[in-house]
Amino acid sequence: MGDRYVVLRDLTRTFTAGPLEARRTGGGPGEPHLEMVDLSKSEARALAAEPGVAALAPSMPIGLPIDVDGDEPPAPTDVTWGVAAVGAAGSGRTGEGSLVAVLDSGIDAGHSAFAGMEFVQKDFTGDGNGDKRGHGTHVAGTVFGRPVEGIRIGVAPGIRKALIGKVIRDAGGGTTDALLEAILWATQQGADVITMSVSFAFTKAVEEDVAEGLPVFLATARALEAYRANLRLFDSLMRMLAERSAVDKGTLVIAASGNSSMREVNPAFEVGAELPSAADGVLAVGALQKVDGLLDVTRFSNTFADVCAPGKDVFSARLGGGLSAKNGTSMAAPHVAGVAALWWEELRDALPPTSVVRASMVTNRLLAAATGSGFVPDADLADIGAGLALCPP
Structure with a gap:
């Protein structure tokens, strides 16, 4: 075998x-x-x-990015700071008519944040639809959640239908083949935007080989070879999807950059964007926090992001009801997915009815609209990319 x-x-x-x-x-x-x-x-x-x-x-193991703990912040009173920061609260767009795919741990479809929504769900784990981790529910709430307890949590609450691909098992973890199948499924379903807050579990791949008797150095070398091959495969798939956009609208693919940096220990302790965000054609999203009223990259956010968004003290839908705060680039990526949904709506309305809005057009608008204003003076462009993603006015 x-x-x-x-x-x-x-x-x-x-x-x-x-x-x-x-x-x-x-x-x-x-x-x-x-x-x-x-x-x-x-x-x-x-x-x-x-x-x-x-x-x-x-095939390699995937998982949710490393959890980032923090004290529970005060709950917002009317709108989350992330929704406000990207300009969604003051935008004339809501994402209506846009189709977003969330590839994560599933969704708590009965949560009040998703009242009246239509979901097309597909399980790629074998565990069945639904969310037992809470991560996918939180991510989805940031993209298109309706207000909960009077608090706006979603960047694009005008979205009426969404695709939910379950790629993380109920017990945690998944595989790259499931993630790749889910990406292809979402594009075939006509997704305008795909958002992924997952990462390749490189260390887990090493641990699995060591458990089977391989020495650590050999297990590490095998994991590195597999990671490199998967990067090439992802690059090939993204190129093929980009070619498809020459004859159809295409899909904007967004991914969290990862939470492996440790700037709190040493500012130089940074890790580059991880797969799948490191693949060509995938928009890598870094995480921001507020420091004395200014924006700064979080201590954990991986560097070399393409764009960034709030990723600390982010309130969204909690599994079973209500709201909870989470930290991570996992929380930043769905903000950008929601912003992208608003740009799809903006361009559909701005262009003639016979024109086709393409993913490349949305990507260009999103990156061009991003801002480097409001950051701490020493903000590193390698960490924030084009800057904070902003919605159309």
Whole structure:
């Protein structure tokens, strides 16, 4: 029995190899197709050379970004500080007509924050729909939650329908093949925006191999090889999805950058954006906090973000009802997803009826509208990217 591999095929193209070169044949946008197979090392090498195979990589564990604890802050009285900071409270847009996919631990669909909404749910874990972790419910509340106890928590509360892909198991954790399948499913469902507050569990991959008897250095090397292969696979998939946007609207993919930095120990203790946010074409989101009335990157937020949003003391829907505060880039990414939903609505109304709003147009508007104002004087552009994401006025 070999390792579990994720195989990405392009059904519209073949790949032919000569003695000195590899050449792709076929034209038009790619049509991605995923397969999960058990392969030995030699079988994986042979499969990689087959026509139409764009990339393959061992399946790796994924999980929720490292939890970031903190004291429970005072509850807001009318609107969360994140919704206010991105300008949603004063925007003339609500995200109406936009379709957002949340790929996370599922959702508590009966929560009052989602009253009147329509959900298309799909489970990629085998545990069934629904949220037992609370993480996906909190994330979804920030994207499109209705007011709870008189407090506005959602950036885009005008969204009426959403896609919920469950990629984190009830006991925690998941796999890259489930995440990739969920991304492809969401694009096929017509999602305007996909938001992912998950990360690759590199250390868990090492621990699993060590538990099977491999020395630590070898287990680490294997995990590094798998991570590199998965980065290439994600890059290939995102390129194919970008090609599809030449003939349809495409999908804006957003991901949390990760919570592995430790600036509270040493300002130099920073970690770059993790997969899936590190892939080409994925918008990596860093987390912000308030310091003496100014914005600053949180101590935990990974660097090299493309854009940033509030990620500390964020109140949103709590599993079972009510509200709770959480910290993390997991909380920042759904703010940007909500902002993107408002930009989709803005462009749909601004362009002629015969025009197609494309994901690239929304991405450009979102990044152009982001601001570097209101930050502490020493804010690092590598940490905040284009700056704080802002909604259309």
